[in-house]
Amino acid sequence: MTCNDAKEMLYEYLDNEIDRDSYLQIKGHIDRCRKCCDKFEFEQSLKKLIKDRSQKFTISQTVRGDIVKALSDMRKARESDTKREKEQTNEDKSSRVIQLFLKRPAYALAAAFIPFIVSGLAVYFAFFKPTPPSPIIREIAECHDQHVNGNAVLELASSDQNELLRHFNKFRNFNFAVAAPESNDHKTKLLGCKDCYLVGRKSVHVDLERKLNRKFSLEIIDGSGMNINHLNEELVDGRVYYFGRHKGYNVVLWREGDTVYSLTSEARKNELIHVAKEGIRMRRGMAPQTFFPVRE
Amino acid sequence: MKSFGESEEKASTLEQSALEYMDTLFNFAMRMTGNREDAEDLVQETYMKMHRFLHTFDEGSNLKAWLFKILRNTFINKYRKKLREPQEVHDNNDDFSLYDTIAGESEYDPYGKSSFKIEEHIEDEVKEALENLPLAFKEVVFYSDLEGLTYEEISDVIGCPIGTVKSRLYRSRKLLQKLLWEYAKKKGYLKGE
Ligand SMILES: [Zn+2]
Ligand SMILES: [Zn+2]
Numbered sequence: 046m047t048c049n050d051a052k053e054m055l056y057e058y059l060d061n062e063i064d065r066d067s068y069l070q071i072k073g074h075i076d077r078c079r080k081c082c083d084k085f086e087f088e089q090s091l092k093k094l095i096k097d098r099s100q101k102f103t104i105s106q107t108v109r110g111d112i113v114k115a116l117s118d119m120r121k122a123r124e125s126d127t128k129r130e131k132e133q134t135n136e137d138k139s140s141r142v143i144q145l146f147l148k149r150p151a152y153a154l155a156a157a158f159i160p161f162i163v164s165g166l167a168v169y170f171a172f173f174k175p176t177p178p179s180p181i182i183r184e185i186a187e188c189h190d191q192h193v194n195g196n197a198v199l200e201l202a203s204s205d206q207n208e209l210l211r212h213f214n215k216f217r218n219f220n221f222a223v224a225a226p227e228s229n230d231h232k233t234k235l236l237g238c239k240d241c242y243l244v245g246r247k248s249v250h251v252d253l254e255r256k257l258n259r260k261f262s263l264e265i266i267d268g269s270g271m272n273i274n275h276l277n278e279e280l281v282d283g284r285v286y287y288f289g290r291h292k293g294y295n296v297v298l299w300r301e302g303d304t305v306y307s308l309t310s311e312a313r314k315n316e317l318i319h320v321a322k323e324g325i326r327m328r329r330g331m332a333p334q335t336f337f338p339v340r341e
Numbered sequence: 342m343k344s345f346g347e348s349e350e351k352a353s354t355l356e357q358s359a360l361e362y363m364d365t366l367f368n369f370a371m372r373m374t375g376n377r378e379d380a381e382d383l384v385q386e387t388y389m390k391m392h393r394f395l396h397t398f399d400e401g402s403n404l405k406a407w408l409f410k411i412l413r414n415t416f417i418n419k420y421r422k423k424l425r426e427p428q429e430v431h432d433n434n435d436d437f438s439l440y441d442t443i444a445g446e447s448e449y450d451p452y453g454k455s456s457f458k459i460e461e462h463i464e465d466e467v468k469e470a471l472e473n474l475p476l477a478f479k480e481v482v483f484y485s486d487l488e489g490l491t492y493e494e495i496s497d498v499i500g501c502p503i504g505t506v507k508s509r510l511y512r513s514r515k516l517l518q519k520l521l522w523e524y525a526k527k528k529g530y531l532k533g534e
Binding site: 056057060061062083084087088091092094095096098099100101102103104105108109111112113115116119120124127278280282283284285 | 349352353356360363364367368371377380381384385388389390392393394397410411412413414415416417418439440463464465467468471472482485486487491492507510511514517518
């Protein structure tokens, strides 16, 4: 081992990222070579110094208390939720099976003679739990459908960014943050926008078009006090996306402060999340109370 | 159901362990945001996400690294920061070595009798130098030197191959040494030219 060989492995050695053989080789060289020994010791103490002398911040006791409490509350809520849900589904299942038998005596007869139908039904009820779409998903999907197949008319039909920006000024006095969206890649084109109401809330509806003439709807919804936590959720790059499906459309939602966004189309959920992340960005500085992140 | 109680218990234990990293996470958040308010928000959000996505945590892996990853990605999404390596710093500093510089520029004789004790010469400069590293550099130095994550764990947190982790750490350290040298020289601890 030469000094250069040792030097090349310096950091891996100090970071404890080498196998035993290399470790011994380097160790052997350092023990014999004064020059390398000094250098390695210097780097070692520098590494330690950086750890010891760097600033250590500690979180305030108030925030610490808030977090601990929030977690314990959520845990309790989750425990009682699961318990309640379990009791309920057990009840539901048995009463539904009984009702079914009462309504259809033939089933009961068949079941009496062919027991495996019963086990089949039990499996059916255990695994097939029909869930009606939540109102917000339904309304978003229906609004999208109106824009794709129906006769919804945009207030401003334009792909011109400046025109859109000007038009978005009128949404400035909404009490939730409305910033004009922009296309962030060459595949996404903005078609225009209009006022919209969803589950009794104000929203701005934006039509988008992606490759293959696929239409997307972006809704910017007043989400203050609105609960979307009951929807299915997924963590993608640190952001929580909620989703649902209705009328053959997928809906993906996410939250930014008091504003809830949704993106809807026939595309798969993952593509929707991709468009949400990469295809559009929000132009900052439109509304005074805007929460939108800065993209640099 | 037995399994429910068991997984509930496991989740509780994990959450308890995660709470022990609160100051560590805050420390990291402070370095990324530079102010208490944003850092506190980030830590809160990290714990909320942890709670909801605990079932996706791979138990064989490092909980601390997983929490860093959530915090880091929340930070990126929230502030739309890019944690890419700055290109322009590459050219000048790649070969800078504080040791060689000190040996070359000061009166210190590296081959003399006593070993050079860096800690006698550099103190507060560490804070300043670390603070002034570009974010992409700051974070890898933080993971490795301050928090002792392995290259593999860092590679998972920042979503880059191990080779990138190594070279980024290398460059970060070179730049850090250069900054340390400059600050120390400015304050006259070291005799430069
Ligand atoms: Zn040597
Ligand atoms: Zn609409």
